Amino acid sequence: MKIEQQQIPHATAKRLPMYYRFLENLYASGKERVSSTELSEAVKVDSATIRRDFSYFGALGKKGYGYNVLYLLSFFRKALDQDELTKVVLIGVGNLGTALLKYNFTKNNNIMITSAFDTDEAMVGEEIGGVEVFHLDELKERLDDSVSAAILAVPVQAAQSVADLLAETNTRGILNFTPERLDVPDDMRVHHIDLSVELQSLIYFLKHDHETN
Incomplete structure (x- = not known):
């Protein structure tokens, strides 16, 4: 999926590396899913802002389930070009x-x-x-x-x-x-x-x- 970066607010774009780093730690700890509330407590960004940030990229989670850690990690790795030096x-x-x-x-x-x-x-x-x-x-x-x-x-x-x-x-x-x-x-x-x-x-x-x- 190609991300149209110019459509993403500057403040949202600046938070993406922070989300990515936390997701890396979650994945390394063996956690499979995470809620916006858990993300909020960890990165000190209110959950409404997190949900709004994620909404710019489409349906990344499911109501009542939260977010799949591996899927989010893979998604933001691609968005942030983490596979390229x-x-x-x-x-x-x-x-x-x-x-x-x-x-x-x-x-x-x-x-x-x-x-x-x-x-x-x-x-x-x-x-x-x-x-x-x-x-x-x-x-x-x-x-x-x-x-x-x-x-x-x-x-x-x-x-x-x-x-x-x-x-x-x-x-x-x-x-x-x-x-x-x-x-x-x-x-x-x-x-x-x-x-x-x-x-x-x-x-x-x-x-x-x-x-x-």
Whole structure:
């Protein structure tokens, strides 16, 4: 079944990997079926939202029965292209970039960081977490059609120039860890992860919740 991703709301699409990870754990534990209430308690998303998310993909469950774990797992594996390896590159091997390479968050997913790039000559030629670091000047010649996305962990003043460089390659997605809001071509997607904004938001809600309790 082909999923028309453009018809799926952005918020729903962002929750799919979370559902998939939980279903993997359920399947590994030997569980054969799960209810939306059980899913809700596990992933901390209300059951009405889960049912609405799943409804975009047709009839995935049965009333009174719940959802077949193996069927859901197989379905979302296909929807998320889990059977295909996705290659990404990391640009910026400072403290954050090094931590990302050492943590190796891609190990249990279908994602592989194939190479890293930096302008620091002391880093060039090093291997961190099994990934070799090249000079940024080599980016265009080393990226081929198999690399679909880049992780951007450079200083904020370099973010736009690196994005411009990526726009000249076949890379179509950027996971941006800098606070810079990037200007990219229409066919390139950027997901922003601003840690300071997320922390400030958390502190705001902690304070707000405290004042209303």
